[in-house]
Amino acid sequence: MILIDKLFALKTSIKEFKIKKILLNRLIDNVLKILLLVVVVGIFFISCKKDSSEPAKTLTVSISPIDAGSVLKNPNHSEYEINTEVNLTAEPNVGYYFSEWSGDVSGALNPITITMDDDKVINAIFLEGVFEDFNDGVADYFNTDPSGRWNVTNNAYKMTGTNAGINAYSYYPYNFSDFGLSVDMKVTKCGTSGHAYGIYFKSQSADLEVNSYRLSIDSNGTWYIGKYINGVFIFITNNWIPSSDLNTGLNATNNIKILFEGTQVRIYFNEVYQGAVNNISDFSSGYAGVQGYDSDVFDNEFIFDNFKIVTTDINNLKSSDLYNTVDFDITNIRGIKGDPNGNNF
Numbered sequence: 001m002i003l004i005d006k007l008f009a010l011k012t013s014i015k016e017f018k019i020k021k022i023l024l025n026r027l028i029d030n031v032l033k034i035l036l037l038v039v040v041v042g043i044f045f046i047s048c049k050k051d052s053s054e055p056a057k058t059l060t061v062s063i064s065p066i067d068a069g070s071v072l073k074n075p076n077h078s079e080y081e082i083n084t085e086v087n088l089t090a091e092p093n094v095g096y097y098f099s100e101w102s103g104d105v106s107g108a109l110n111p112i113t114i115t116m117d118d119d120k121v122i123n124a125i126f127l128e129g130v131f132e133d134f135n136d137g138v139a140d141y142f143n144t145d146p147s148g149r150w151n152v153t154n155n156a157y158k159m160t161g162t163n164a165g166i167n168a169y170s171y172y173p174y175n176f177s178d179f180g181l182s183v184d185m186k187v188t189k190c191g192t193s194g195h196a197y198g199i200y201f202k203s204q205s206a207d208l209e210v211n212s213y214r215l216s217i218d219s220n221g222t223w224y225i226g227k228y229i230n231g232v233f234i235f236i237t238n239n240w241i242p243s244s245d246l247n248t249g250l251n252a253t254n255n256i257k258i259l260f261e262g263t264q265v266r267i268y269f270n271e272v273y274q275g276a277v278n279n280i281s282d283f284s285s286g287y288a289g290v291q292g293y294d295s296d297v298f299d300n301e302f303i304f305d306n307f308k309i310v311t312t313d314i315n316n317l318k319s320s321d322l323y324n325t326v327d328f329d330i331t332n333i334r335g336i337k338g339d340p341n342g343n344n345f
């Protein structure tokens with residue numbers, strides 16, 4: 001009987017052992033499953049964390065010269081998620097114009113869109129002066145005579161005559177001493193004569209015909225330079241001068257450039273040097289602007305565009321794109337036309 005009891009006991013413990021084994025296997029199975037789940041979830045979280053932990057890209061923008069303007073960032077942050085597109089707009093203060101970008105972006109496009117694929121350091125370079133292409137529909141900073149003759153039309157600056165028999169002008173109220181000025185201009189409506197148009201410079205007051213200088217052309221390919229002294233006009237050149245470098249007729253665009261340095265002014269039509277006038281010493285600095293003759297007989301109409309003034313010093317003038325096609329050695333170009341002093345064309 002004892003043997004039988006022992007056999008029963010053995011059988012029972014074998015049965016219990018089998019049950020325990022099954023339970024153990026299930027436990028191991030479940031533990032493995034849980035471990036697998038932990039690993040999968042862990043990998044998922046690690047991979048997610050890796051994405052979001054891609055370091056932010058920093059955007060550093062500087063202005064040169066420091067008080068010349070500002071740069072608007074859209075969106076406006078100092079750090080961006082990788083590959084964010086950022087719109088940059090350079091906005092000059094009065095007396096400056098935007099020249100170009102340097103650093104991790106180059107060129108003169110404004111506004112410009114950059115992609116933050118890396119940390120970026122960008123410098124906005126402004127130059128002292130004016131650049132107005134009127135393409136934004138606004139003649140920024142220009143002061144006009146009060147007659148309402150001037151308006152921005154088709155991305156350019158238009159003077160429409162009112163049969164007043166006087167000169168209409170619009171000017172930039174900033175004192176320029178040594179400077180280069182460039183402007184594109186054309187006559188779109190006029191009679192057979194009497195439609196002088198051009199530029200004033202070094203005006204001493206808001207009335208540009210009191211104390212100032214003036215260079216005018218007409219559609220027949222002639223020009224002059226003169227001055228107002230206490231409201232009296234005096235020719236500096238010998239009256240009107242023909243130039244084969246001026247385009248003639250209605251709607252013909254002419255580019256006029258002058259370079260004023262010290263008491264000498266050099267004159268260019270359509271990139272061609274015309275000559276220098278010396279001893280221009282009545283006024284050392286003053287306003288610059290554009291002018292059209294509002295005839296009392298004809299409905300004159302003039303269009304001006306790309307009004308540009310660069311200044312500060314002669315080195316900046318040389319490095320600008322305003323005069324990059326000509327030789328600046330005064331000893332070589334003085335008096336090409338006219339007498340050795342350049343006074344007489």
Ligand SMILES: [Ca+2]
Pocket residue numbers: 133134135154155156305306
């Ligand atoms: Ca324009």
Ligand SMILES: [Ca+2]
Pocket residue numbers: 132133134135136137138139140
């Ligand atoms: Ca404008």
